Each structure stands twice: as C-alpha cells, then as structure tokens.
Amino acid sequence: MPSFGRRRATALAVAFAVLAALALRFVALGDRIFHWDEARVGYWVLQYAATGEWAYRAIVHGPFLFHVNEWLFGVFGTSDAVARAPVAVVGALLPATAWLFRAHLDDVEVAALAALFALNPVLVYYSRFMRSDVLVAAFSVAALGLAVRALDTRRGGYLVAAGAMLGLAFTTKENALVYVAMFVGASALLLDEQLFTARKRDESWERVLHENLQRAGSGLLAWRRAIAGGALAFLVVVVVFYAPRPEFYAALTNPTQLPGVVAAGTAGAWTEFWSTWGVSGSASRQHSYVAFLADALRTLGAASLMLVAAAVVGFLAERYVADEPRDLVLFAGYWAVASVVVYPAITDISGHWSVVHAVVPLAVPAAVGVRVVVDRGRSASRSDDRVGVALAALVLLAAAGQMGAVTAETSYLMQQDEDNALVQYGQPGSDMxxxxxxxxxxxxxxxxxxxxxxxxxxxxxxxxxxxxxxxxxxxxxxxxxxxxxxxxxxxxxxxxxxxxxxxxxxxxxxxxxxxxxxxxxxxxxxxxxxxxxxxxxxxxxxxxxxxxxxxxxxxxxxxxxxxxxxxx
Missing domain, CATH: 3.40.50 (Rossmann fold)
Structure with a gap:
C-alpha cells in the first residue's frame, strides 16, 4: 500500500502532466492551415450555425464536434484555433485518466502513463487537429477507467459516470463500437488465460469457467441499479447529441414530439450508421490491407518508436517475469496488438490518425516498461552501482528526448511538411x-x-x-x-x-x-x-x-x- 506522501506526489505528477499537455496542445494551435478533413467538417459546422438545422450523417462522423463547435463559434467567433479547441482540451485531459488505474499500477507507472499520454507525438499532433480520433480514444479510456474504479471501490456512481463517458465516445466517432469490441475481446483473452492455466493450479477449466460465469451473474444482480443508471446515462447522452435539430428543441417544449426525436436519435442514427459503415455500407474499403498495415507500422516507428519499445519491454516483463501478472497490463497489451491489426482492415483512408487507437493502449505496458528501467536504476543505486544508475538515467533521458524532439518536429517545426511522418495527403503544404x-x-x-x-x-x-x-x-x-x-x-x-x-x-x-x-x-x-x-x-x-x-x-x-x- 503506497504511503500518503508517495500517493500525493503521484497525484501532483499527474496534474503536472495535464498542465504540460494543455500547454503543448494550445501553443500556436491556429498556426497550421486546416487539413481538408478539418475543413469539410468545419464548413458544415458553419452551415449548421447559420441555419440551425442538423441531422446525423455518418460520412462526417458523430455530432460531438458539430454541437460543441457551433456553440463555441457563437461565443468566441470562428477561427482555426477555436475549431480545434475541443479536441485540444479533451486530449490534454487524457493524462488525468491514468489516476483512475492507480489500484492496478504503482506510483511510477501511473505517473509514467500520464506523461506518455501528455507527450506522445501522435497524441500531441492529433490533439491539435479537428478530428474525432483523440476524442473517441479519450472518452473510451475514461469510461474504462471509471468502470475499473467502480469495481475497485464498489461504488456504483463510477459506473453511471462510465456510462455517460461511453455515451460521449459514441457521439464522437463510430469506431467507439470498435473500442467496445476490443474491451470484450481483451477480456475474453484474460478469461482464456485463466482456463488454459487452470491445470497448473490443480483446477479443471470447467470449474474455473463455472466460477467466472457465476461471479459475473452475481455481479450483474448486485450491480443492477448502477448498471441501469449507466445505461440510462449512456442513452441520454446519445439522444441529446444525435437528435436532429431543431426538432430536439421543439420536443423540449412539446413532449408529444419526444418519441419521434428519441427514435431519430437512436434507431434512425443506427440506420444511418449501418448504411454507411456497415458490412455492405456505402463507404469504400477497397484497399490493400498490407499497404495500410505497412503505413501504420511506419507511422508507429517514425513517431512512437520509444513508446513501442517500452511497451514491448513492459508487456514481456509483466507476462513472463512478474510473479502475478496484472490483468490491466495484459488487457491493454492484447487491445494494442488487436488495434494495430484491425484498423488497417476497417478504415477507408490510410490516415496516420488511425495510429492514435494503437498508441493509447500501448501506453499502459509502456508505463510498465518505464517502471522496469526505474527499478533497475533504484536497484543499482542501492548497490552503489554508478554505471547501472547512469545507464538507467541515460535510457530514460534518451526516451524523453526522442519524444520531445519528434513532438517539436511534427507539431511545431514541420507541421505542414510532406516529410513530417504524421502529415496526411490532405494537408496543404504551404502557409496560405x-x-x-x-x-x-x-x-x-x-x-x-x-x-x-x-x-x-x-x-x-x-x-x-x-x-x-x-x-x-x-x-x-x-x-x-x-x-x-x-x-x-x-x-x-x-x-x-x-x-x-x-x-x-x-x-x-x-x-x-x-x-x-x-x-x-x-x-x-x-x-x-x-x-x-x-x-x-x-x-x-x-x-x-x-x-x-x-x-x-x-x-x-x-x-x-x-x-x-x-x-x-
């Protein structure tokens, strides 16, 4: 159990990471000319602001940016910086989610996770970009963290908040469904590991499966009110955002219109989503999977090499060295690998932004990798091994320096250059x-x-x-x-x-x-x-x-x- 002093220091480290993230995301936020994808969404937000009419169209993704930016434009005026501000704020708050996992990560790992969320070049660049990838990632991680916290504390309020956060994730981009699928798949792999290793514990896999199912059933019953509250919070958020305008406002004064508005914000939105992004939807996925995968791997290597290396070290150390491997670290590792493999198959454009969805889960085992190096340095210090201390410090400084250099290059010095590893084709190469x-x-x-x-x-x-x-x-x-x-x-x-x-x-x-x-x-x-x-x-x-x-x-x-x- 960490001491109060150490826990307070960790909380301060997380708070500092959030402040650093805010600075990195807001400095010169409006300098880069809009990418074509930012521009098309921004154009239609302006149309919404002018007419007051909005309906969900899956091809431009969820309603979050439409409603939030329509309000911001009315208050602060229209500019590139104002349009990007919602993503910058949410991206800067992502490091705070590390605190939700403090029962499953030690103090160094929590601080490292917050720092990685704050400083990773991919997350910094796309937090300064009016797209929904960072939004859906941040809200999904927050929902996961709140659900984990509910189990840790046995407090149902966290589960209600998790439902609201998951609802926000669904209002940003349709691949919130992919996040849910990743969570289910990673959980299934954790269960499979328990079943596979049952015989080493002199248990039968059938008994382990029965116990897990029984525990799940009992949990659903015991948490029924909190689950219902979370489901209601999810539904309210989804309806409020997806309901068409101005019909939604009319329904607030005329309740007889409410059923139609609720139907449009739920079943109607699902129909629109499926007709565009479903298996036989209109969105084209006629592309080379190998080419898209190669693009993603190149982007990871160019912009997040230190993160990937730390994640590999952390995952291997947790799985094969730790006396009791932690479910959260393994869960994140499975989720990260699945994201690298799956996204090239489901995206319609080879956009570097899809790497965001792999970087976020990779940060968890990467934080463990950082802790492994810190532990080696501490061990060397206790044994008066100056060389070992110097090596550990050098590794940490090199990792931080590499992240800082790549962030400076990609987000500030070369933010529109073709040679920038994170610049996608639709980014104008000139300052107009x-x-x-x-x-x-x-x-x-x-x-x-x-x-x-x-x-x-x-x-x-x-x-x-x-x-x-x-x-x-x-x-x-x-x-x-x-x-x-x-x-x-x-x-x-x-x-x-x-x-x-x-x-x-x-x-x-x-x-x-x-x-x-x-x-x-x-x-x-x-x-x-x-x-x-x-x-x-x-x-x-x-x-x-x-x-x-x-x-x-x-x-x-x-x-x-x-x-x-x-x-x-």
Missing amino acids: RATIERIDRIAPGNDGTDVLYYGSHFHVTGEYDASDPDSVEGTNWFNRLPLPWYTERADAVTDSTTRLTEPAVAGNETVSVETTDAPVVVTEAKHYQEVRERLGSEYEGWTYELTARNTIIVVFVDTGAPGFADSE
Whole structure:
C-alpha cells in the first residue's frame, strides 16, 4: 500500500502532466492551415450555425464536434484555433485518466502513463487537429477507467459516470463500437488465460469457467441499479447529441414530439450508421490491407518508436517475469496488438490518425516498461552501482528526448511538411494565411462573386447544395478543400467556371475568367499563363500547395480591391 506522501506526489505528477499537455496542445494551435478533413467538417459546422438545422450523417462522423463547435463559434467567433479547441482540451485531459488505474499500477507507472499520454507525438499532433480520433480514444479510456474504479471501490456512481463517458465516445466517432469490441475481446483473452492455466493450479477449466460465469451473474444482480443508471446515462447522452435539430428543441417544449426525436436519435442514427459503415455500407474499403498495415507500422516507428519499445519491454516483463501478472497490463497489451491489426482492415483512408487507437493502449505496458528501467536504476543505486544508475538515467533521458524532439518536429517545426511522418495527403503544404486574410478583408466590401474557381479540377457541374454532404459527394467541390472553410468563414460568395473567354453566343451568361469581376481567382498552376493573360494587370498571383504534394494552385487577387491592403 503506497504511503500518503508517495500517493500525493503521484497525484501532483499527474496534474503536472495535464498542465504540460494543455500547454503543448494550445501553443500556436491556429498556426497550421486546416487539413481538408478539418475543413469539410468545419464548413458544415458553419452551415449548421447559420441555419440551425442538423441531422446525423455518418460520412462526417458523430455530432460531438458539430454541437460543441457551433456553440463555441457563437461565443468566441470562428477561427482555426477555436475549431480545434475541443479536441485540444479533451486530449490534454487524457493524462488525468491514468489516476483512475492507480489500484492496478504503482506510483511510477501511473505517473509514467500520464506523461506518455501528455507527450506522445501522435497524441500531441492529433490533439491539435479537428478530428474525432483523440476524442473517441479519450472518452473510451475514461469510461474504462471509471468502470475499473467502480469495481475497485464498489461504488456504483463510477459506473453511471462510465456510462455517460461511453455515451460521449459514441457521439464522437463510430469506431467507439470498435473500442467496445476490443474491451470484450481483451477480456475474453484474460478469461482464456485463466482456463488454459487452470491445470497448473490443480483446477479443471470447467470449474474455473463455472466460477467466472457465476461471479459475473452475481455481479450483474448486485450491480443492477448502477448498471441501469449507466445505461440510462449512456442513452441520454446519445439522444441529446444525435437528435436532429431543431426538432430536439421543439420536443423540449412539446413532449408529444419526444418519441419521434428519441427514435431519430437512436434507431434512425443506427440506420444511418449501418448504411454507411456497415458490412455492405456505402463507404469504400477497397484497399490493400498490407499497404495500410505497412503505413501504420511506419507511422508507429517514425513517431512512437520509444513508446513501442517500452511497451514491448513492459508487456514481456509483466507476462513472463512478474510473479502475478496484472490483468490491466495484459488487457491493454492484447487491445494494442488487436488495434494495430484491425484498423488497417476497417478504415477507408490510410490516415496516420488511425495510429492514435494503437498508441493509447500501448501506453499502459509502456508505463510498465518505464517502471522496469526505474527499478533497475533504484536497484543499482542501492548497490552503489554508478554505471547501472547512469545507464538507467541515460535510457530514460534518451526516451524523453526522442519524444520531445519528434513532438517539436511534427507539431511545431514541420507541421505542414510532406516529410513530417504524421502529415496526411490532405494537408496543404504551404502557409496560405496571408492570402486567406486578404479574402477575409476583401469579401465584406465586395458585391457579387468574391472567389471564382477556374478549371475542371474545381468546377462543379449541375445543381448541388454545398451545405449538404450528400449533395456534393463525388463532385469536384472536395478538390477545393480546405478553401471552402475559409471562404465560408469570410462569408464570401463563390462560383466556378471552365471558360476562359466570354461566350460567343449572345445571351449566354456563363461566367468566364475574362469577364469576371471576382477579386479572387483560384486555379491550378498549370493554367497560370492562360489565366494571367486574361486578368487585368491589377491582379497578382501567389502559388501554394493545396495538398501535401502534387496539387499546386495559384490564387490571383485584385490588388486594387478594397481591403486588399492591411489597414494596420
């Protein structure tokens, strides 16, 4: 049993990890230009804020960011930093979940787990990214920790809180289901280990299985109220987030509409989820599993090598050296391996963000690995082995230094570079901030079209509604990302064309580059010369990489347009 002083020191270490995580996640949070995935979700959040209408669409994942950011935009305004703030806050609080496992990890391991959650380069980078991967991971770990704490303390309130946290996980991203499956699978492996080793304890596997089933049945009965409370908390959170708007608010004043709203937020949401992400859903998974797995392993090696090495040491030490291997450490190890193996099969894009779901469970055995090194150092100190102490200190410093260097490189120094191991293809390779700020200043004072896209790469034919994800699916509208987020934020009017010159047929009012009054024209770099020749001399062009590689664009801006020059 740890002394009060040691336990207090551990609590302070966890608190310090949270503070460090907050600093790492909020410093220069708005510097990186939006990734295309951030931009599409951000664009539709702006549409929701403007219309008050929202319905769950599985292709853009859960409602958490929509509702939270819609409120934040109303309070703090729209910016890249504000949009990313919810993920940054939740990611920074992830280290606090280490405290929930203090009955199963020693003080060094709890502090190490908090530090790994705070400092890991993958978790830092994607906590500064408006995606739901860190959100679903953090809420799922919190739900697991609260459930474990309920069993440790025999307090049902923890289980109710776990239900609410799991509900929040389900509001962020659909792979919350995968987390539940991982928890069940890891638990099954722990049970299998008990059955397999029963004969070593002079027991039959049948008796062990019977005892476990009996214990589970008794537990369900004894915890029935807490389980019901947790289920209710889960349901309330899910309905509140998934219920369509404004129907949900109308139901609050007219209870007769409540059954329909509840049905839409539960069965309706499930139908939408399954039609998109189910076995025969519309989301494509026609990809090479080996290629996606190789990408994940490369990302782990480049950004989390020390974590993986520590996790291997910790898991092996726990499984083969410890007198009584702890279920939590083995559970996390099984969960981590399964995540590495499973996610390449179920993701539709080879995004480095999927590695988040392996890094989080790997952190538990990695914390044990850190403790193994600390124990070696302590043992060497007691025996006056200066070389052993120095080696242990060197290993710990090297691990911390490697994490710090990779974090600095990936999240601050090279956050948009193609050579960054965590940059996905949809991340613009250039800093377009100066031109975006010009659009922000020009659009409010301009009448008519503010931004004209030229070329087949950007032009969208036929009728479409950019506020509806289903309407623009499969169109060239996505090729414009992340610009739609910035133009919508500036309330800029946009149009597109494939015509350079004025139509020869009388009465044809099709817009062209030659006749446009738009102060901003966007095109691919290959069209630079032909567009340059048809725009007035007052237009000046800037070249940018719209993706990490191979998508070079030119943005022409009318230097005489009101607002072009910074008034400051």
